[in-house]
Amino acid sequence: MNLDEGLQAFVTEAGELLAEMEAGLLHLGDPAAREEAVNAIFRAAHTIKGTAGLFALDYIVLFTHAVESVLEEVRNGALPLEPELVALLLDCADQIAAMVRDVERGGHGDFGDRCGPQLAALHAYLAPAPGLADLLPERVLAAAPEEGRWLVSLEFGRDVFRQGMDPAAFIAYLGRLGRIVALATVADGLPPPEHMDPLSCYLGFELVLETAAGAEEISKVFEFLHDECTLRLLPPGSRAEDYQQLANTLPLHAAALAQVLQAAGLGTVAPPPQPAATPVAPAADVADGAAPALLAPAAGPAPARGAESRTIRVDAERLGQLINLVGELITASARTQMLASRFKDAALQDSSSVLGELVEQVRDSALQLRMVKIGATFNRFQRVVHDVAREIGKDIRLVLSGEEVELDKTMVERIGEPLTHLVRNAIDHGIEAAGLRRQRGKPAQGTVSLNAYHDSGSIVIEVGDDGGGLQRERIHACAVERGLLDPEHKPADSELFALVFEPGFSTAAQVTSLSGRGVGMDVVKRHIEALRGSIAIDSAAGLGTTVRVRLPLTLAIMDCMLVTVGASRFAIPLGTIEECVEYEQDGARGFVDLRGEALPTVPLRALFRLPGSAPRRESVLVVRHAGQRAGLVVDSLQGQCQAVIKPLSPVFSGIACLSGSTVLGSGDVALILDVPALLKQLQARPAGNLAA
Structure with missing residues (x-):
């Protein structure tokens, strides 16, 4: 995993969010757009804070949390939007932008003095107002320790490559903390060539790092590796006995250790008492003191011949x-x-x-x-689960499945933020505390799962947990309190659970830096619907919750079945069609007998109120989505076609059963049916008759 790429993604995303934040602040003067502008500003600050936390940028998290708290008071109506407050928030947005630019330049976040006046001004709007020492961590306020040379000894696990990690990237990132004075490689336990596994890592490293950072900062560089790395550190000023003890503990590293110590001017070590296993370098080289060879700090592993020609980056x-x-x-x-x-x-x-x-x-x-595999997106959440679980004191593991499923790159990029909200909610709201889990007979370690699979021409992404499930009574009480439900109404589970996607809806007892402000789930639904997708929740008390997101495979081109109804033409996504049968009008109105099964029908002529009478012979297209089936009654089938999806004009935005349009070879326009929306409306209508 390349940490620099992750930080660059944060810088890019934060820049876009800050632009939205500034635009919202400048439009607060319009009373009609003020509420949405405040919500947009709040969402931007909330997202910046959450993403900064993933990279342990504590000074950005704490400063943005103060901005977010003031914005929460504004949303609740407790603070009036005075010009002085707007000016302060604009100043704070500029300060966050300066912090982000510092991250991009590789700075260390020394913003204690510069943030002090703004933090004091922000907390003047809140009560009580803590001091600066209460807001910033001690390591930010404390003076940096004296610079010195650390010995860093690394042993990488065999599966580090299989986890998508690159040891060279971590060593390069370590160089950002200071200067790598000397570096040597060790092929730990290298087997004969015929027995080598190309997917296994046999490398170790010995290096001397000149830095002012402490042991905690150095060890944090390797947090991504979890159990795939053994790290040993000796601080500046260590004794010769300490270096010798390390050489005796790691006999295969002894030659490399002696080499880097000599190059850094820290002395040397004698060969360990026990003879080492098969040496990494030829014996003659060891005798000459030339093995293993020292590497320049900026150098990385040499690429294989022709490796660059296999891939190409395209804008x-x-x-x-x-x-x-x-x-x-x-x-x-x-x-x-x-x-x-x-x-x-x-x-x-x-x-x-x-x-x-x-x-x-x-x-x-x-x-x-x-098309890219969704596994790369899923793997990002390993760190999310690790950091968030540690923050709130829970033991949680992440289970991934379906990583090989492929999805359009545009979809993958735009699904990242909604999935982040869902995963964080599963950790915070779904998984119970360890003590409560033991009382309920569950293992102390909770499980969050991410799964992806194909279904009826769509991709389904599931975010699940084995927590306590949604609290039906609490959601109902909160909905009644907010006026979303009539107290006498007894909604079904699907209707009740859908209320959690309402803006500002939250059942959290207290506000934390992770959740409780009622922001997130409404954003998730908005993002999913913008991708022509749908979202639903299944939950069982005491067993857990699963959030199911359905998305189209691509937003550009799809295979469709072209049908006619009178003079109009419609394109129906081929992935949703099961079969085509002749329409027999005998039996109950709104249903057709399909091999003994009563299949609800939707006459497109009646649905869209098209003129003309139906022909003597009609056809029924049996469509399926999310386990629900229905029959679409059409005049005739025109055959298969490739539909280039064009967005509909805003004039048609109120028609829920249409997802777009396409231009046919004749120049005519065919409307693309939104089968999921059509089946959803059919399910909600009495007697299953959508055209009624």
Whole structure:
């Protein structure tokens, strides 16, 4: 894992959020948009604080938490939005931006003196107002220790590569704490070449680091490795006996240890009393004191020959332009095939058919370029679960499955923030304290799971926990108190659990730096719906909760079945279609007999109030989504087509059963049906008749 890339992602995201924050502060003068602006500012500060916590940027977390607390008072109406307060918040946004720029430059976050006046001004709006020493950690306020040379001894586990970790990246990141004076590699227990596993790590390192950092800061560099690294540190001023004891403990590291100590001017060590195992370097080299070879601090492992030619980095904007052009090519190819069929020229029809097949292959290849495995996104949450669980004092493990499932890169990038909120909520709200879990007969260690799988042309991502489940009575009481439910109404579980996605809805007893402010779940739902997805909650008291997110595989192109209803044409995603049967109008209104099963039907003519009468023979397309089935009654089937998805005009935003449109080869426009939304409405209608 490259820590520099993670920090760069934080810097980029924080810059965007700060721009939103500043824009919201500048629009507070508009009374009509004030409430949404305050919510947007609060969400930006909340997200910056949460992400900064993942990288242990405590000074950003604490400062932003103070800003967030003042904004909470504004949201609750306890503080008026006076010009002085707006000016202070703008100043604080500038201060957070300065902190982020310091992170980008590799600074150490020495903001104690500069943040003092702003923190005092923020806490003047709150009661009681703690002092600066109560807000910043002791290691930020304390003076840095005297600079010296640390001996760092590293042994990496065999599975470090399988965990997606790069030892060289951690050593390079260690160099940010100071200067690596000497570095030597050790191939610990290197087997014969024929027995080597290319996925196993056999490396160890001995290095001398000149830094003013302490043992805690040095050890934090390797937190990502968890159990895949053994770290030993000897501080500046250590005795010769300490170095010799380390050499005796690690006989295979003795030669490397002697080499780096001599290069750094810290002395040397004698060979250990016990002869070491198979030496890493030839005996002649050891006798000459040349093994293992010293590496320059900035040098990394030499890449294999030809490795650079196997991959190429492409700007995402260029890739998006390629997808758009492929979409236009599909439309042009469809028109060419239609014209060839009209002129009935055999050679032209054959040529257009070959062209259509090639275009389809180009489409599949172009879309495959944007498909990435979701496992990389899932793995990010290992650190999230580790840090958040430690923060709140819980023992929690993360279980991942379905990492091989592929999803459009655009979807992966935009699903990260909603998943973060869901995982943090599972840890904080879902998993009980260890004592309570023991009382309930559960293991003290809680489990949070992330799972992904394909279902009916969609990808399903599940965030689950084995906690206490949602508290139905508490949610109901909170909803009644806020006026979201009538006290006499007895909602179903699905209806009640959906209320947690309402803005500001929270059942937390107290506000912490992790949750309790009623922010997050409404943002999750908004992000999911913006991706043409849906979200639902299943929960069982005492057993746990599962949040299920359904997303389309791509936002660009999909295979559809083209149907006609009167003079209108509709495209139905092929992944949702199970079969097609002839429509028989005998039986109950709104249902059809499908091999002894009463299947609810939706006549598209009645649903969209299209003119004209139905033909004598109609067809029923059986569609499925999330375990629910229905039959769509259409006039005729026109065959399969590739739909290049175009967004609908805002005029059609109120029609829930449409997800977009596509241009056909004839130049006509076909509307793309939103099958999940259609089935959801069908389920809510009496007697299952959506057209009624």
